[in-house]
Structure formats: C-alpha cells, structure tokens
Amino acid sequence: METTLRGVGVSHGVAIGEVRHMGTAVLEPPAKQIPAEEAEREQGRARKAVEAVAADLMARGNLAGGEAQAVLEAQAMMAQDPELMADVDRRIAVGSTAERAVYDAFAAYRELLANAGEYLAGRVADLDDVRNRIVARLLGVPMPGVPDSDQPYVLVARDLAPADTALLDPTLVLGFVTEEGGPTSHSAILARALGVPAVVALPGAGELAEGTVVAVDGSTGEIFVDPSEERKQQMEAAAAERKAALAASTGPGATADGHKVPLLANIGGPADVPAAVEAGAEGVGLFRTEFLFLDDNKKAPSEEKQVEAYRQVLEAFPESRVVVRVLDAGADKPLDFLTPADEPNPALGVRGLRTLLDHPEVLRTQLTALAKAAEGLPVHLEVMAPMVADRTDAKAFADACRAAGVQAKFGAMVEIPSAALRARSVLQEVEFLSLGTNDLAQYTFAADRQVGAVSRLQDPWQPALLDLVALSAEAARAEGKSCGVCGEAASDPLLACVLTGLGVTSLSMGAASIPYVRATLAKYTLAQCERAAAAARAADTAEEARAAAQAVLSGE
Numbered sequence: 001m002e003t004t005l006r007g008v009g010v011s012h013g014v015a016i017g018e019v020r021h022m023g024t025a026v027l028e029p030p031a032k033q034i035p036a037e038e039a040e041r042e043q044g045r046a047r048k049a050v051e052a053v054a055a056d057l058m059a060r061g062n063l064a065g066g067e068a069q070a071v072l073e074a075q076a077m078m079a080q081d082p083e084l085m086a087d088v089d090r091r092i093a094v095g096s097t098a099e100r101a102v103y104d105a106f107a108a109y110r111e112l113l114a115n116a117g118e119y120l121a122g123r124v125a126d127l128d129d130v131r132n133r134i135v136a137r138l139l140g141v142p143m144p145g146v147p148d149s150d151q152p153y154v155l156v157a158r159d160l161a162p163a164d165t166a167l168l169d170p171t172l173v174l175g176f177v178t179e180e181g182g183p184t185s186h187s188a189i190l191a192r193a194l195g196v197p198a199v200v201a202l203p204g205a206g207e208l209a210e211g212t213v214v215a216v217d218g219s220t221g222e223i224f225v226d227p228s229e230e231r232k233q234q235m236e237a238a239a240a241e242r243k244a245a246l247a248a249s250t251g252p253g254a255t256a257d258g259h260k261v262p263l264l265a266n267i268g269g270p271a272d273v274p275a276a277v278e279a280g281a282e283g284v285g286l287f288r289t290e291f292l293f294l295d296d297n298k299k300a301p302s303e304e305k306q307v308e309a310y311r312q313v314l315e316a317f318p319e320s321r322v323v324v325r326v327l328d329a330g331a332d333k334p335l336d337f338l339t340p341a342d343e344p345n346p347a348l349g350v351r352g353l354r355t356l357l358d359h360p361e362v363l364r365t366q367l368t369a370l371a372k373a374a375e376g377l378p379v380h381l382e383v384m385a386p387m388v389a390d391r392t393d394a395k396a397f398a399d400a401c402r403a404a405g406v407q408a409k410f411g412a413m414v415e416i417p418s419a420a421l422r423a424r425s426v427l428q429e430v431e432f433l434s435l436g437t438n439d440l441a442q443y444t445f446a447a448d449r450q451v452g453a454v455s456r457l458q459d460p461w462q463p464a465l466l467d468l469v470a471l472s473a474e475a476a477r478a479e480g481k482s483c484g485v486c487g488e489a490a491s492d493p494l495l496a497c498v499l500t501g502l503g504v505t506s507l508s509m510g511a512a513s514i515p516y517v518r519a520t521l522a523k524y525t526l527a528q529c530e531r532a533a534a535a536a537r538a539a540d541t542a543e544e545a546r547a548a549a550q551a552v553l554s555g556e
Ligand code: PEP
Pocket: 286, 288, 328, 415, 435, 436, 437, 438, 439, 440, 486, 487, 488
C-alpha cells in the first residue's frame, strides 16, 4: 500500500527506485591496552591512516571540482589538524590502540565543537565522516559512505557528508533523501550543483527498509513509499513533460510578455564556469570567492593567485555581468586566520564585511586583484559585500572599492533584515542590491540555516521573507537601481515568478536550476507574477503562500 512522507524538496526532478542506505554505521573499536613498546608503531599506523584519508579526500575533491572540491579540501585539512594528531599520539602513548585513540580524540574534539557555537554544529557531520574514514582504514573494513551498487538507486542518509555528496554518480544515484539538513545547507547546495533530485529534513527516512521502492519528488518534497503503478506513471509522465519543456526553452530569461529577468549563475570558482555556460547563464550573479581562501586556512591567497582565478571567470563571460562577492568568512565559512575563535555566537559576530573591515589588507588585496583581472576585458564587473547591515557598512565598502581603483559597480547584499528595512538609505552608497535569502531567512527567523529541526523557518516562501524582498525591490525601483536575488530562493521556479512579481530584477542560482526557472518564468506574464506575489504575501504561512501563488498562476 502506498504511503506518503513529506520533507523539504531542495533539488528538482523525480526519482523512482529502490532505497539504498548510506553506510554510516559508527565503528567503535574495542578499548584494549597495548604494551608500551608497541606505542611507536601504533602512532606510525595512525599517522599513515590520517595521511591516506586526507590524500583520498583531496583526490575526491580534484575529481569533483567546483564547490565540492573546496568542501572536501577543508575536510582533508580537518583530518590533519595538528592538535588532533597530538591528542591521538598522547592517547597511544598511554596504551590506546591507533583506532581507539583516533576514535576517542575525535569524540573529544566533537564535543568541543558541538558546544562551541552554531556554525560548528554544521561541521560535526564532516568531522564524524573524517573519523569514520580513518577508523575504517585502521580496522581494514570497507569505508562508510555511498553503497556499492551497479543498479540505480535512491540514496537515503541521515545527513550527507560533503565527501559523499561529491562522489554521487548521477547515473547511478537517482535521487537522495536525508533526515537532517535544511534547504540552504551545504548538502542541498551541492545536490543542486549535481542536478540530482533531493528531499531533506524528512523525519523517519532512516527507517525505510533497504530495497523498498520509493518515488521522490524533489520539487514538492513528497516521497511515495511503495508507489502505485498509477502514481509511477503519472510522475514519470510529468517528468517527461517537464524535460521536453526544459529542452524547448532557451535564450534569455523573460516572462511570457517579454519582461526581461536575467538568469545568472552562482559559482564557487572557475571549475563551475562550464556548467553555467552550458545552462545558458547570462552572466554570474554570485561568485562566492571564499572557496579560493579555503586552500590555506592560515593566510589569504596571493594577489597573483587571485588575479588568475578571477580572470578565468571574467574571460568566460565576455560582455556579460559578473558579480563578484568579496570574501564572506565567518559563521558557516570560518577561516582560521580571520575568524575569531572565541565568539559565543559566530553567526551574529564578526563575519562577512565585518571581518574585512577588521582586516582591511585582505579586502584591499582582493579588490586590487579584481581590478587587475578585469583590465582590458569587456566584462561588466560588479563587486558586492556580504552582510551589509546599514548605510555605514555600505559606505565603508564603497570607499574601499574606490580606494583600490576598481572599475566596477559596487553593491550590497541584503542578508540582514536591517538592510532590507532601510534599503533606500543603503542605496545612497551603492549601485545595486542582491538579496542573499539564505542568510536573510536565517536572521529574520532566528533559525540557523544548518539545523534541520528549524527548516520550517528557513523556507523562503515565508511571507515575512517575501515582505523584506518586496521592501528591498521597491526601494531599488524608487532609486532607479537594480535588486537581484542570489540566495537559494531564486532556484525555485514558482518562487522565481513570485520574486519577479515582487519587483526583483535578476535571479541568480546554481547552473542546474536555470533551465527550470527559465521554462517556468516563460509561461506567465508579469501581471500574473505580480498577482501571484500579492497572493503569496497575503498568506500567513509558507505552505499557504506557495499554494496561493500556485492557484493564481494555474488560473484556479
Ligand atoms: C545567502 O546568504 O543567501 C547567500 C547567497 O550567501 P551564502 O549562501 O554564501 O551565505
């Protein structure tokens, strides 16, 4: 008998197949004493295993490229953390086996992280994954992770570690379902980058029996367990119809009556450029430059290295808009050499632009590198700052851009409610706004974007978030300036229509979402989008907002 489960759809598409669970069993090695003379050998074994796991993570990163590479490299660095290694050595010296020492040292570190503030909660899954890999290697048992299967399957996991997400083979993995994670978590962003349908924050996913057939709808967040033949046919037909519509839709983004809404790509570096070009991105709406900084957690990349990376991206989009976001370090993207280690609440502390204003040399080098990279190119370079709170922040950023001699438009991301509420004031200093709806939701609802338990509040359909989008877009219109969206909200085709109706002037998203958004936007007129936006704002909940917009657009 068919049953329905509901989670949060975070990556479009339909997947029908058998459930395979991720091998996440925590391997607890027995606690046995070793004689003192074996300590040195055990320490050597531990070091070798750590090095092998780090090398493996780096190799997976190279294979995956793009944003996934940066995440995997960060994990490799975590594996080699000198303090952790020192703790492992100490534990072996007092009689632990290598595997038990690794297990216990990571457990102690894990506790430290879990209690040390919000952003670290998101890194606990990465840490567990690294620990499991090292312990598995020491015990000589198969690595935890993606199941071995030569038949396509639906992957079910508690949460996906970046290492596993990067390894998903889209030809074998039909889709994935996780118990944890929110719509703006790293797993969700990576799933969209892979183009795999995904549903997250689905309670009870772990209890689905291995081999059960499920039908996953990555748009609605529904999972049909043991779907009826009728259901399967209906979902397959809808998916085929959608595929045909996607293939038929090309060209610049616009509504049915020709109101232009440029569709831009979110990228993490040069490796993401080919997918963006292939998807027909009209430029880059968000270049997340922090991925360049993750290679070395101790210092900023040199000006030359930055020039090279920026130039590769700028050259790929001649005559197009490329919006580069200056470094957004801190909170969910900590950097050792910049991020204060002792903040009780890092998401509310020194991050984003605040970090750069405390380290003006880092901002100066980045801006100088951008100016040099753009020299002689016909590109329309735009530079924006993350986490702008008010006009004072916006002015400080614009002053820094002018001082560095960057020939570009300067903009502010709207990620903090104060910037949306006083958008006209912020616009006195900058030429455009870009709504970072991931953080804007986090700060509007006081709901950590990494925590699955509060995903209801991170839903970008929340009417309060739509109100802040409308305020920002209205302010930009009044000032004769532009206001785009570069948060994950832009990648939801229906919501993209609503954002257009709210007055947003461009939409930027992971490349895989562009065809979906383009095809949906082309079906409706601007007036229909405006009516859908008004209906969504009149609702009280995210679900009602979505249903109200859907009803308007489907003419109900
Ligand atoms: C956002 O917050 O919406 C955003 C685009 O920035 P990031 O996801 O990189 O924090």
